[in-house]
Amino acid sequence: xxxxxxxxxxxxxxxxxxxxxxxxxxxxxxxxxxxxxxxxxxxxxxxxxxxxxxxxxxxxxxxxxxxxxxxxxxxxxxxxxxxxxxxxxxxxxxxxxxxxxxxxxxxxxxxxxxxxxxxxxxxxxxxxxxxxxxxxxxxxxxxxxxxxxxxxxxxxxxxxxxxxxxxxxxxxxxxxxxxxxxxxxxxxxxxxxxxxxxxxxxxxxxxxxxxxxxxxxxxxxxxxxxxxxxxxxxxxxxxxxxxxxxxxxxxxxxxxxxxxxxxxxxxxxxxxxxxxxxxxxxxxxxxxxxxx
Numbered sequence: 001x002x003x004x005x006x007x008x009x010x011x012x013x014x015x016x017x018x019x020x021x022x023x024x025x026x027x028x029x030x031x032x033x034x035x036x037x038x039x040x041x042x043x044x045x046x047x048x049x050x051x052x053x054x055x056x057x058x059x060x061x062x063x064x065x066x067x068x069x070x071x072x073x074x075x076x077x078x079x080x081x082x083x084x085x086x087x088x089x090x091x092x093x094x095x096x097x098x099x100x101x102x103x104x105x106x107x108x109x110x111x112x113x114x115x116x117x118x119x120x121x122x123x124x125x126x127x128x129x130x131x132x133x134x135x136x137x138x139x140x141x142x143x144x145x146x147x148x149x150x151x152x153x154x155x156x157x158x159x160x161x162x163x164x165x166x167x168x169x170x171x172x173x174x175x176x177x178x179x180x181x182x183x184x185x186x187x188x189x190x191x192x193x194x195x196x197x198x199x200x201x202x203x204x205x206x207x208x209x210x211x212x213x214x215x216x217x218x219x220x221x222x223x224x225x226x227x228x229x230x231x232x233x234x235x236x237x238x239x240x241x242x243x244x245x246x247x248x249x250x251x252x253x254x255x256x257x258x259x260x261x262x263x264x265x266x267x268x269x270x271x272x273x274x275x276x277x278x279x280x281x282x283x284x285x286x287x288x289x290x291x292x
Contacts, residue, residue, distance in 0.1 A: 032083075037065035104141075199224065
């Protein structure tokens with residue numbers, strides 16, 4: 001856990017979001033999205049509900065899930081591999097549907113992509129209005145202090161408590177969204193946030209929105225839960241010259257879904273998140289014989 005109460009300088013990544021580097025995308029641009037597993041599908045679902053039929057490719061790097069327990073150097077290497085692969089596919093913008101790589105490897109992604117890179121952390125930091133803010137995230141994201149820096153760059157004098165939650169991603173990947181053990185872990189993670197009297201909690205991992213019903217049950221009335229996927233999709237949509245009529249369900253007709261692990265397992269897991277079972281291809285991101 002890290003506690004931040006003083007402002008930092010405006011981050012370079014925030015500057016890039018606001019500059020001409022992100023002036024716009026053509027209507028049929030190919031978007032590349034990635035996460036360590038199923039979590040980023042929360043972003044994909046919202047994107048393809050708000051912009052049906054958008055051309056995109058989603059990488060679930062399930063062979064290496066979870067990212068959040070890995071060290072900084074490994075996470076940066078993984079980000080370079082995934083973004084490099086998306087660049088080879090012709091992605092015209094990269095949407096980092098993963099907080100851990102966003103926190104620790106945004107600069108790597110920007111360097112590797114050669115196209116605009118959009119991240120969850122900076123997008124949501126520009127929209128949060130509360131003064132006392134909690135962040136639930138992976139251990140790597142929480143220890144990086146990335147949310148604290150991004151939030152303080154927007155408004156000074158905030159109280160921010162960032163908490164690593166190592167039990168959450170494995171539980172979500174296993175579709176165990178509310179068990180006695182998970183509730184006990186969640187209560188431990190929430191305790192320092194509640195002690196700080198937070199007004200809002202950012203779900204700082206794209207897996208965590210699936211835990212929202214359990215978390216709401218454990219929180220006092222009035223504490224807002226914030227899903228950064230909403231802000232990231234809003235930012236992404238703002239780059240297109242046209243708008244589309246939103247749909248009640250995501251339209252995956254122009255979306256390619258790939259996984260580095262078992263494609264059948266990922267397709268079955270995806271169905272719970274997307275409301276439909278997409279075709280999933282298996283890919284390899286690593287040179288033969290190389291292992292993280």
